[in-house]
Amino acid sequence: MENKKRIIISSYDDVKNPYYGGGGAVAVNKLANFLSKNYEVLLITGKYRGSKNEIIEGVKYKRIGSDIFGGKIGHLFYLITLPFESLKEKCDLWIDSFTPPFSFSLVPLIKGKNGVVALVHMLSGKDMRRKYKIPFDVVERFGLKLYKYFVVLTDSSKKEILKANPRAKVFIIPNGIDMENRKDLSVKKRHQILFMGRVEVNQKGLDLLLSAYKKIIKKIDWDLVIAGGGAANELEHLVSLIETNNLNGMVKLTGHVSGKTKTKLLKESSIVVIPSRFETLSLTALEALAAKTVLCTFDIEGFKWLPQKFTLKAMKFDVEDMASKIVSIVGDSVRMKKYEEDGYKFVQKYSWTNIFLKYESVLKNLIK
Numbered sequence: 195m196e197n198k199k200r201i202i203i204s205s206y207d208d209v210k211n212p213y214y215g216g217g218g219a220v221a222v223n224k225l226a227n228f229l230s231k232n233y234e235v236l237l238i239t240g241k242y243r244g245s246k247n248e249i250i251e252g253v254k255y256k257r258i259g260s261d262i263f264g265g266k267i268g269h270l271f272y273l274i275t276l277p278f279e280s281l282k283e284k285c286d287l288w289i290d291s292f293t294p295p296f297s298f299s300l301v302p303l304i305k306g307k308n309g310v311v312a313l314v315h316m317l318s319g320k321d322m323r324r325k326y327k328i329p330f331d332v333v334e335r336f337g338l339k340l341y342k343y344f345v346v347l348t349d350s351s352k353k354e355i356l357k358a359n360p361r362a363k364v365f366i367i368p369n370g371i372d373m374e375n376r377k378d379l380s381v382k383k384r385h386q387i388l389f390m391g392r393v394e395v396n397q398k399g400l401d402l403l404l405s406a407y408k409k410i411i412k413k414i415d416w417d418l419v420i421a422g423g424g425a426a427n428e429l430e431h432l433v434s435l436i437e438t439n440n441l442n443g444m445v446k447l448t449g450h451v452s453g454k455t456k457t458k459l460l461k462e463s464s465i466v467v468i469p470s471r472f473e474t475l476s477l478t479a480l481e482a483l484a485a486k487t488v489l490c491t492f493d494i495e496g497f498k499w500l501p502q503k504f505t506l507k508a509m510k511f512d513v514e515d516m517a518s519k520i521v522s523i524v525g526d527s528v529r530m531k532k533y534e535e536d537g538y539k540f541v542q543k544y545s546w547t548n549i550f551l552k553y554e555s556v557l558k559n560l561i562k
Contacts, residue, residue, distance in 0.1 A: 198232070198233050198234045199233050199234070199286040199287070199561050200233065200234045200235075200236070200284065200285045200286050200287075201229055201233045201234070201235050201236075201285060201286065201287050201288075201289065201557075201561070202235075202236045202237075202238060202283055202285040202287075202288045202289070203222060203225070203226055203229075203235065203236070203237045203238070203288075203289045203291060203313075204237075204238045204239075204276055204279075204280075204288065204289070204290050204291060204299065204301065205218070205219065205222045205237065205238070205239055205291035205293065205313075206239060206240040206259075206269050206272045206273075206291075206293045207219035207222070207239065207240070207291075207293055208223075208239040208240065208242070208245075208255075208257075209223050209452075210242075210245070211239070211240070211242050211245075211265075212242060212243070212423060212450075213242060213264065213265030213268070213423075213424070213425050214265060214392060214424075215392070215423060215450060216391070216392045217315075217369065217391070217476065217477030217478060218291065218293065218315040218316070218369075218477075220477060221315065221369040221370070221477060222237070222291050222313070223237075224370065224546060225289075225553065226253045227251050227252070227253060228546075228550050228553070229553075229557075230251065230252040230253045231252075233286075233561075234254075235252070235253045235254065236253075236254045236256060236283065236285070237253050237254065237255050237256070238256045238257075238258060238276070238279060238283075239255065239256075239257055239258075239272075240257065240258065240259045240268050240269060240271075240272035241257040241258060241259045241260055241261040241268060241271075241272070242257075242261050242265075242268065243261050244261075245257045245261060256279075258272060258275045258276065258279055259271035259272035259274070259275050264425065264426075265425050266425070269293070273296060273299060276299050276300070276301060277299070277300040277301065277303075277304055280300075280301045280304045280305055281304055285305075285309075286309075286561050286562065287309060287310075287311065287557065287560055287561045288301055288305050288309055288310045288311070289310075289311050289313050289345075290302070290310055290311070290312050290313065290341075291313040291315065292312060292313065292314050292315065292316065292317075292318075293315075293318075294316065294318035294321070294322060295318055295322040295326075295330055296318075296330070296333070296334070296337065297314070297316075297317050297318055297319055297334045297337060297338065298312070298334065298337025298338060298340055298341070299337075300340075302340045302341050302342075303340060307340070307341060307342035307343075308342060310341060310342075310343070311341075311343045311344070311345060311557075311560060312338075312341040312343065312344045312345070313344075313345050314344055314345065314346045314347070314351055314355070315347060315369075315474060315475075316472075316473075316474045317334065317351055317354050317355070317474075318330070318334075318472075319331030319332075319333070319334030319335070320472075321397060321471070321472040324471075324472075325396060325397070334358075335357075335358040338355055338358040338359045338362070339358060339359050341359070341362065342361070342362060342363060343362070343363050343364075343365075343560060344362055344363070344364045344365065345364075345365050345366075345367050345553075345556065346364055346365070346366055346367075347366070347367070347368045347369060347474050347475035348366065348368070348474060348475050348496075348498075348499055349366060349499075350495060350496075350498065351474060352364045352366055365552075365556045367549060367552045367553060367556065368475050368544060368549065369475055369477050369480065369544070369549070370480075370544050370545060370546035370547075370548065370549035370550070371477070371480045371481055371484050371541065371544055371545065371546065372484075372545075372546060373484055373541075373542065373545045379461060379485065379486050379538075381458075381461040381462055382462075383462065383463070383464045383487075384417070384462045384463065384464065385414075385415070385416045385417065385464060386416060386417045386418075386419060386462060386463045386464055386465075387407070387410070387416055387417065387418045387419070387463065387464070387465045387466075387467055387520065388418075388419050388421065388459060388460070388463035388465070388466045388467070388487075389403055389418070389419070389420045389421065389422070389466070389467055389468070389469070390421045390422060390451070390456070390459065390460070390466065390478050390481075390482075391421075391422045391468070391476075391478050392422050392423070392424050393420070393422045393423060393424030393425075393428050393429055393432055394424055394425075394428050395428055395431045395432055395435065396471065397470060397471055397472055398469070398470050398471075399469035399470045399471050399492070399511075400420070400432055400435070400469065401435055402469045402471075402492075402511060402513050402516070403418075403420075403467055403469040404435050404436065404439045404441060404445070405439065405513040406467075406469070406513040406514075406516040406517045406520070407439075407441065407444075407445070407517075408439050408440075408441065409513065409514065409517035410517045410520055410521060411444065413517075413521050414521055414524050416464075416524070417444070417446065418441075418444065418445045418446070419445075419446045419448060419459065419463070420432070420445060420446070420447050420448070421448040421449075421450075421451045421456070421459055422448075422449075422450060422451075423449055423450035432447070433447075457485070460481055460482060460485035460487055461485045461486075461487070463485075463487055464487065464488060464524075464530070465487065465488045465489075465490055465506075465520060465523075465524075466478065466479075466482035466487050466488070466489050466490070467490045467491070467516075467520075468489070468490070468491045468497075469491070469492060469516070470491070470492070470494070470496070471492075471494070471511065472494070472496060473491075473494065473496030473497060474496050475496075475499060476496070476497075479491070479497070479500065480541055480544050482537075483504075483537035483538060483540060483541040484538065484541050484544075486534040486535070486537070486538045487534065487537075488504075488506065488523060488530055488533045488534060488537070489504075489505050489506065489533075489537060490505070490506035490507075490508070490516065490519060490520055491505060491506070491507055491508070492507070492508050492509070492510050492511055492512075492516070493507040493508065493509060493510055494510055501536075501540065503536060504532070504533040504536035504537045504540065505533075505537075506519045506520065506523060506533075507519075
């Protein structure tokens with residue numbers, strides 16, 4: 195029997211990681227499971243408390259770095275350790291998934307440009323500079339020159355990479371979703387607004403969401419559910435903001451949700467709000483549309499891929515406009531139904547079945 199080719203995927207985040215467990219981790223997990231059908235797959239992630247090396251659904255998981263100091267310091271230890279792992283581990287192709295705050299690693303210096311593909315869920319340099327006033331974007335532009343091949347989610351990310359590295363070969367492959375059958379979506383919608391994602395107040399715009407919700411409840415009596423986990427300091431910040439806005443008892447915090455609980459929340463909610471200050475291609479947005487749920491965002495670059503005809507897009511970081519748009523559609527059941535149907539039709543092309551075909555086409559030409 196012919197030995198299988200070996201693919202290594204490096205990604206600090208992990209679906210089990212209590213500090214993050216974001217949409218990028220879900221997408222990497224899906225990709226690893228798909229590739230394991232035809233390749234030997236090793237997924238290298240960061241350590242976290244309780245983590246261990248293991249095999250899940252045919253994919254080998256190796257945790258590296260440190261689990262002592264929490265998520266942010268743990269990420270730095272992961273980045274420091276990763277080049278040493280690339281010296282030890284042999285493979286036919288290495289897929290290097292970027293995670294903030296650094297949009298690169300040193301793996302291509304060790305494995306060579308032809309043996310590494312950068313998987314770019316987000317180019318975080320500009321957002322990190324905005325948050326920390328440190329020139330992460332300058333370092334990012336240098337790091338992008340280390341790679342030859344890139345897989346990105348959107349055309350805007352492709353343009354950014356080609357600015358920094360004009361010789362790069364960039365393939366656009368968005369994240370995917372598991373599509374629900376129409377018959378499984380006949381769930382009665384609740385008067386409920388949902389945020390679903392990592393609790394990171396600044397980047398995810400949770401402060402803006404609470405300000406908008408405070409205006410919404412003066413006009414309509416709808417619940418707000420915030421579903422997601424995060425670092426302890428971020429959760430404390432969120433609770434503090436709820437108290438400051440006098441929203442105690444009005445906002446429900448569920449913590450991290452997954453599986454049937456997550457699916458049920460998406461189906462039952464009437465509106466999913468993604469108030470992020472910075473995004474690329476949000477997995478939550480795809481999941482909301484697949485659940486026939488109306489989507490509301492700010493009109494930022496990261497949501498240009500979403501058509502205006504079925505997305506409530508408020509002016510950039512304008513909480514008054516966000517509140518107004520939500521209130522306006524709540525009173526228009528015909529428009530709300532049209533948004534649900536149009537969004538559901540649009541998202542069909544993002545099914546994992548279609549996305550995996552794109553990956554097959556790209557990877558078969560890169561694995562020697």
